Amino acid sequence: MNDIVYQHEVIVPDRGLPFKLFLFEGGGGKYIREKHWHRSIEIFAVRQGQLEFFLNEKKYVLAAGDFVLVNSNEVHAIHAPLPNETIVLQIPLAVFADYYTEEQFIWFSHSGKEDDRQVFSLLETMFVAYGEKQTGYELKMLSCFYQLEYLLVTRYRKFEVGEEILKNNKQLKRLGRITGYLKEHYTEDVSLEKLAGIFGYSPAYLSRMFQKYAKINYKEYLSSVRLEHAVRDLEETDLAIGEIALNHGFPNSKAFSNLFRKRYGMLPNQYRKTVTSEKERFSSHYLPHKGSRLFLM
Template sequence: MGRQYSCNKENVQHKINTSFRMFINRLHADFPPHWHTDIEMIIPQEAPYKVICANQTYHVEIGDILLICPAVIHEIFSPYPGTRVYIQADFSGVITLKDMDKAFRLMSPALHIKKSSCPPEIYDYLRGRIDKIMKLYFGSAPALHMNEKEEDESVIAFTELDPFGELEIYSLLMQFIAFCAKNISLFRDSDSSGSSTTFKNSTSLSNICTYISEHFTENLSLECIASHAGFSKYYFERIFSDYTGMTFYQYLQQMRINHAKSLLSNPELSVTDISYQAGFTSCTAFTRAFKKSTGYPPSQFRTLNEEQHPLSANPHFTDIKL
């Protein structure tokens, strides 16, 4: 049975003087619901995981890659012991890039790349980005044990990255994310005719998503956006759902909720203030929609933020080479 943790947040400890961490979980542990502003990637090497992200369940098999978007509540179950690679990276400094924000919206709450169904050349390319990151991160630097009393279960820190190493790592991560966003249909189950129609209109739909991202706090309607895109209401509704995986109103509401999540990391803002800043017409409507989306009311979601309520260091994480 996997080891349970009574606390509700994992403490993300980045590599010295960076906003990035790569580590290996070799032991058998479950993690309760939590969220952080970092992206998180999980790559099982010897045993699968079950991960629940925003009420969606992902069975992550050996060799699969699961990318969890920022500010998504997730819960991790370890049915069997075995090595799993983790990556955590703070993207708050580049989330202001429109394309980065758009990519996370397309992938939200998580992107599951299945080794069994992903085209081999695509999988090799994406896995190659991760392997290069691992080489840059671990390198040949000697390990510095934080606690000499611990052995196999010790948390090990490393010296700083080589000059511009963090920049190289983020470049590889952005290549990974950009490729997945541009080819999002490869990782979704959809019929071929729908995918073909969506591809023909991808530029228009991408521009519309950008427009929505700039005006989501305003009173937007399906009719208004369809007219702005130059399509009929019913045709737009169909191709937009194929492109984003959700209806226009679901997409608009999710964008508002995602913005509210980032605002909830600021303890000086009240839930009422956040509801109006995110574009909701009332705090009641915001709370109802937020709970339906995340499973938690905004006030409780705020308590699961690791920056404000960090867990104790997890002794079952070890930063060591495979």
């Protein structure tokens, strides 16, 4: 499985490359990743199956050949009730530093259908090259990536954005510092009151910040951070379920199991038995798709 975490994500590019490319971890279906955000630009391109994508309180159903582009600090959620094969490309915001506005900001929107098809084709080529890893594949991927970056800044970049978008972006930057602290201390008893005191806010104000700008309440957010770290131990270790729960801040195994079942549709021990490696999924079914549509944020 990949290393995406359900929180304010820190994107670590693949070694030697200015981006991160992988298959979406919900490929087996019955998977939910609730509201989260990150500084990076993110593209989800569906090769097979179907995804339900939630962006700015709107739902988009993505079928094979569709993709969605997520801007920096844009709150989004993904539901995968059915099996799918979805390419995910994450691009650190700093890649676009030369194209920032005066507010140190860049925003992407929609372009024409021909550009959509070209973007999907580039992602498909990068995906296949990464899976096959033939001699020089890194150069091929970089070539496609720079073409993609060119399309984004020349065809998809939006110069006029509303005040509400700018305000939300600034607030999520502030929240990013707070969630960064939570990433380091999530195993502790970090109450809303304690966190608010550390950052100089009242508990009520901090609670409103989470709800208004991250679209999730503080308690749910902290639980989700704990869950993602616990899931990694579930996948990568032989530790008992109860031990994993306690190691990651849950009061007991029941609390962990209840939250896990809500998100994954199964109990932790069932998940452990059925989980398959991303490498196995990545090495099969390189089937191209001719058409594509972009759903806008």
